[in-house]
Amino acid sequence: PDHRLTAIAPWGEGVVVGTEGGGLLLLGDLDGARPTLRASVALSTERISDLAVGDGLLWVATFGDGAFCGDPTDPAGFRALGPSSGMNSRRVTSLVRLPGELVAGTAGAGLWVRQDSGASERFVQKGGLISDFILDLAPSGDGALAVGPGGASLYRRGVVSTWTGGEGLPSGVLRAVGADGRGRLRFGVAGGRMGRRGSAETVA
Secondary structure, rough: OEEEEEEEEEOOEEEEEEEEEOOOEEOOOOOOOOOOOEEEEOOOOOEEEEEEEEEEEEEEEEEEOOOEEEEOOOOOOOOOHHHHHHOOOEEEEEEEOOOOOEEEEEOOOOOOEEOOOOOOOEOOOOHHHHHHHHOOEEEEEEEEEEEEEOEEEEEEEEOEEEEEEEOOOOOOOEEEEEOOOOOOOEEEEEEOOOOOOOOOOOEE
């Protein structure tokens, strides 16, 4: 792709990549010398910020027009999950698909949760969320862990719990979160370091 890659997710025997300015691309033949472009998905915005897979669908976060879901092999079938679905922000930084609900982090509007029933709820800093600007999200057990300036918040079944720096989290500004091969949460820290919750272990 001739654009900066921003996200990647497995799909069938290939992968879907999100780009900055080029939308979604479905790539196959990954064992060959050069991946094959199988499909290109043109959404209402080409700024993709995150991808997740669940329930046989690809869930797409965009930095400009909310979220979408659909099948990359059927580009025309994608549907929008934006302001008309209760989302208060078009700038979505990250998302996690949980059983029965979609959790989306936004740039300035906190955490947005949409139930499969169509109901939605928003969590903000004034209500206990770590920040209204969510930098990253990752699955954590049956919930989703959000990181933002100052620490992290765990969303689980309509309840948010928050930890600030020094409460078992790596010191510094948390920028990213993900699980390693043993299911332990790892945090990316501003300045090029990595740590995990409940431990002083740090990797430069």
